[in-house]
Amino acid sequence: MDQVVTEQPAALGGPDDQSPSDADQDPAAAGADAAQQSVISGCPPGLEHLAVAHRIKIKQQVELAEVLTGLETANHYILLNEQSQQIYAAAEQSDCLARCCCGASRAFDMLLIDNQRMEVARFVRHYRCCGMGWCSCWSRCCLQRMDVTRSGQLLGVVTQDPRPCSTSISVRTAEGSTALRVRRGCCRCAVSVPCCSCCCPGCRDVSFTISAEEDGRQVGVVTKKWSGAARELLTDADSFSLELQRDLDVRVKLGALAAVFLIDFMFFEH
Template structure:
């Protein structure tokens, strides 16, 4: 045997070892229950707690919408802008939304043009984006129809995941905001109080409620602008409380939150820049 043949026969790279796999039987797949429209029937179900339990700690909701669904009120705090206070230059508005436990659940900020903020002031058009604690966008609102022309109607349309979910409208010389929910035939009306329609100096130094009515005249909620106190003289930042029934649909609660932003722009945005209570009113 030659040297070449002897080397090739003893080389481990020339041997093709093919492993033999034994095919194992597959385990049976798990059969998951299918969705159904009606809840399952639980035998011997207990409808309500027989005793009242106290002293336990509440678990935080998994999302902002879950927290709003369980709340009967929201607090909206407008952030103070130091640059705006020192220079008088209008900056984009920012807001923080708290639930009924005063936990921060939402953040909103305005997106607008510098010239619109300088020229159109409280009638400027803008986009308002809302985020949760995870910095994920939850909703957006667009105001249009305002601008420098005071003879046009005012609109605020709210968007959720690319779909329009509600429209808030206020006609010229009207002190009512009309809220229409997408796919819902019921219309809501938010009425501005007399203090917001009278002398601008009066509308800024008091707690002003904006009641919310449903068709037929029943009151279903209230948007309250709290008295800013001494902060009134240095800033136009305000705080609002939104009251509504706990079982109100979440989408309507969110639209009332969007209406709070438009109320803030319409009546309380230009204070401090052009004198006391310098708000454009009709």
């Protein structure tokens, strides 16, 4: 099991971080540092760790009240970098009645919070009355949607594509153009029921590929981690891994992160 390091990761970028020996480093390392500085310089404040991330682990916290009472509570997650340092937390804001009556189909705001407890982004999921059923594959009014916002400004949109025999989610820019596609080539029931042997055998990880819309090349993967039989049966606290090409635009990365939460609610939330 990964050991979680809860202290704030070292600050990223900035001229004050340079040491006297930086001038003597080899040119390749200097070029890599310059590229990292370039990525961070165009990054909205608070998203620096996401801008330079290659792999993020998303771990849902077990809610004791939910385990003991069976009543659905708001979901909470911690996000870790490659060194198992916590870089963000995510907290669901939703209505208690919606959680009880609508279950996994509920609308909510998912707040992305940094280690200074500041909100750096918000994912707004819209309610779809039949979004978890078979009709969502055919009817556009039932397709899932999540808005990616920051300080009230729309940064992107994550939408479910009308694909009846496969899972396809689009990560779009604020202007509406598709940047990424998140796909798994099997039926909805096979994804939501991991014991289905047609393509998602039980007791193993479930993966979704991420490809660039422009040229179709794979730029990442979302993996739902198998948590063990006891945890899977007793709770819906899931663990995910998000791997992305490091130099993707941070707003596109933010959309891919939002897609992870949408996938969790669509397929793995009880």
